[in-house]
Amino acid sequence: MNHIDFNNKKVLIRVDFNVPLDEQKNITDDTRMRAAMPTINHVLENGGTVILMSHLGRPQKKLKEDGSINVEQFTLKHLVAHLTDLLGVEVQFCEDTIGEKAQAKVGALDKGQVLLLENTRFHKGESKGDEALAKGMADLADIYINDAFGTAHRAHASTTVVAQYFDKDHKSFGFLLAAELENANKVLNNPERPLVSIVGGAKVSDKILLLEKMIDFVDVLIVGGGMAYTFVKSQGGKIGTSICEDDKMELAQKLLKKAASKGVQLLLPEDTLIADKFDNDANRNVTLTSEIPDDWMGLDIGPKTIEKFAKTISESKTILWNGPMGVFEMENFATGTKSIAEAVAAATANGAFSLIGGGDSVAAIKQMGLSDKVSYVSTGGGAMLELLEGKELPGVKAMKE
Numbered sequence: 001m002n003h004i005d006f007n008n009k010k011v012l013i014r015v016d017f018n019v020p021l022d023e024q025k026n027i028t029d030d031t032r033m034r035a036a037m038p039t040i041n042h043v044l045e046n047g048g049t050v051i052l053m054s055h056l057g058r059p060q061k062k063l064k065e066d067g068s069i070n071v072e073q074f075t076l077k078h079l080v081a082h083l084t085d086l087l088g089v090e091v092q093f094c095e096d097t098i099g100e101k102a103q104a105k106v107g108a109l110d111k112g113q114v115l116l117l118e119n120t121r122f123h124k125g126e127s128k129g130d131e132a133l134a135k136g137m138a139d140l141a142d143i144y145i146n147d148a149f150g151t152a153h154r155a156h157a158s159t160t161v162v163a164q165y166f167d168k169d170h171k172s173f174g175f176l177l178a179a180e181l182e183n184a185n186k187v188l189n190n191p192e193r194p195l196v197s198i199v200g201g202a203k204v205s206d207k208i209l210l211l212e213k214m215i216d217f218v219d220v221l222i223v224g225g226g227m228a229y230t231f232v233k234s235q236g237g238k239i240g241t242s243i244c245e246d247d248k249m250e251l252a253q254k255l256l257k258k259a260a261s262k263g264v265q266l267l268l269p270e271d272t273l274i275a276d277k278f279d280n281d282a283n284r285n286v287t288l289t290s291e292i293p294d295d296w297m298g299l300d301i302g303p304k305t306i307e308k309f310a311k312t313i314s315e316s317k318t319i320l321w322n323g324p325m326g327v328f329e330m331e332n333f334a335t336g337t338k339s340i341a342e343a344v345a346a347a348t349a350n351g352a353f354s355l356i357g358g359g360d361s362v363a364a365i366k367q368m369g370l371s372d373k374v375s376y377v378s379t380g381g382g383a384m385l386e387l388l389e390g391k392e393l394p395g396v397k398a399m400k401e
């Protein structure tokens with residue numbers, strides 16, 4: 001972005017404004033909007049005109065009974081007032097994303113003005129990567145900037161296909177997307193060692209590729225959360241009614257063997273905080289993870305495990321965290337996740353680089369107020385996961401072609 005001349009240019013910026021809204025259509029978390037501000041402001045400060053496009057929700061999956069789009073629910077118009085406040089510039093709105101209306105509105109824009117286009121997903125062709133739709137978007141501008149990291153793993157019209165209509169001097173990543181790539185690269189390319197990866201969350205099946213990739217290059221792999229019970233059961237442990245994927249036990253065995261053969265330490269929770277039902281107010285107890293009574297379930301890591309995981313984290317130089325250690329949404333089972341968040345923050349204060357790589361660990365670190373005590377908190381769950389799995393994101397590839 002720093003090498004592009006934006007003066008008197010119309011600049012189409014794909015942002016990720018897929019923010020949560022309440023019933024009254026108030027924005028309940030504007031993190032994603034704020035994250036795009038540096039890019040938008042840079043274009044404005046350098047004499048450009050800004051045309052913003054984004055998706056919001058899944059309007060094609062929630063059509064009205066007559067098969068039409070529920071405009072009232074999914075329109076980006078809900079964001080105009082807040083965007084105007086954030087930018088300090090009156091934001092104009094266009095009820096379509098492409099076509100005559102959009103052309104006319106863009107044509108009437110002056111330098112320094114900002115136009116927000118309607119939800120890209122109102123067009124069926126968006127998620128299909130439709131070329132005509134992408135061309136319609138490209139026709140609106142001289143320059144294309146992609147700052148929507150959260151959807152960079154999708155080959156959609158507005159995130160990927162549109163880029164083919166701009167040459168290399170007229171397209172670029174925005175600052176947010178560049179920062180996400182840079183931080184992922186700090187972990188993936190020549191990280192300072194020891195490198196520890198903490199993987200948690202509900203299921204092994206959601207993170208198979210991540211676990212495999214981690215074993216290829218980390219020094220220590222910590223597995224916590226619901227997925228740990230599949231590993232423990234695969235070793236012959238008794239896990240009661242804890243969440244488990246029986247069809248992934250073989251895979252768990254394979255991963256354990258692979259870690260051993262590569263000299264990677266794979267740490268599982270030794271002890272577990274168990275509950276007699278899936279409820280914050282359930283009766284609780286602590287047992288070995290391999291000796292959970294029949295009618296009880298593990299909902300968080302136990303105190304010995306917390307101590308061991310925290311010690312390992314404190315000895316690390318690079319830390320990657322994806323997925324909570326327990327059912328942190330329930331206060332009584334949030335201690336494990338909270339303690340790990342604190343350990344990551346303490347290691348960061350001691351000079352380690354820490355990346356919170358998307359999904360529920362991002363929610364957890366925010367909930368605990370520790371976002372600014374770690375090195376980087378990713379804004380894109382699925383996109384960061386794919387990057388860490390070693391995939392090239394279509395939205396990133398399209399910039400190089």
Ligand code: AMP
Binds near residue numbers: 299
């Ligand atoms: P993920 O989206 O894969 O990172 O999974 C996050 C979800 O895993 C959260 O909603 C947690 O409540 C859930 N989770 C973590 N540990 C457990 C557990 N021991 N039993 C059931 N669910 C869990």
